[in-house]
Amino acid sequence: MKSDFKKEIETYTAPGGKFEVVTVPAMRCLMIDGHGDPNTSQAFKDVLATIYPVAYKLKFFSKGELGRDYAVMPLEALWWSDDMDSFTSARDKSQWNWTAMNMVPEWLTQEHFDAVVNAVARKGGAPALEKLRLEPIDEGLCVQTLHIGSYDDEAPVLDTMHHEFIPANGLRMIGKHHEIYLSDARRTPADKLKTILRQPVTHIGK
Incomplete structure (x- = not known):
């Protein structure tokens, strides 16, 4: 039987138009770090040309050698910057650090x-x-939502998440901004892109 973790792990789905508080299970990922605007950075293009060949080779190894098949998961990325406003207002992508x-x-x-x-x-x-x-x-504990639309239109959603929903629910941000790309940007119109926006949090006072 072929495993599809997008369906088996509940936190790979999220509601559109509202935020939810979830507990994300521990998992393991292929990871590559980098810096700069993902739209123009050669480093980010190199990441995509590296992660996918390894991800699919692992899948076929698992199916052929271990007898356990699964669907390759979507690309994800952690994002952070010295100035978090570069995500919600200035959107200065040249200042972004990332882990694909x-x-x-x-x-x-x-x-x-x-x-x-x-x-x-x-x-x-x-x-x-x-x-x-x-x-x-x-x-662990996170706030997330499903964003439908261009990546460049995420800023208002993140601003509301960071400055309204999270503090209003007795939470504070920890860790790094996390995005899960459910759509293939090469084949999907920008206004149809589906992205889970996730922010790790903890209760205020902890």
């Missing part, structure tokens, strides 16, 4: 990852392979 990610099943080990990376390296064409790692992520 792709979730992988818990049954795939570091040894499996290393073997697949070596295979991809032999084939060539994955320009950021030396920066790729497999690491756990455990965000």
Whole structure:
């Protein structure tokens, strides 16, 4: 049976037009760090040309060698900046730091990852392979919503999340802004893009 974690893990869905407080389970992801505007940064293009070949190679390894098939998960990214207003008002993407990610099943080990990376390296064409790692992520309590539309139209939603919903519910932000890209931006009109916007939080006083 083929696993589809987008359906099995509840926090890979979110309501549109409102915020919800959720507890995100711990998981492991392929990760690559970078800096700068994702629209113009060669580093971000190199990330996409690296994460997907490894993600699909892992899938086929799992299916062929372990007998466990699954759907490759969507691209995700953590975003942060010294000035968080660069996300909600100025939208100065040149100041953004990011970690591009792709979730992988818990049954795939570091040894499996290393073997697949070596295979991809032999084939060539994955320009950021030396920066790729497999690491756990455990965000726990989070606020999230589904944004439908252009990435550039996220600012008002994030402003409301950060400055209204989170403090009004006795919460404060911790960790990094997280986005999950449910749509393929190469094939989807900007006004139809579906993105989960997520912010780790904790209760005020903790």
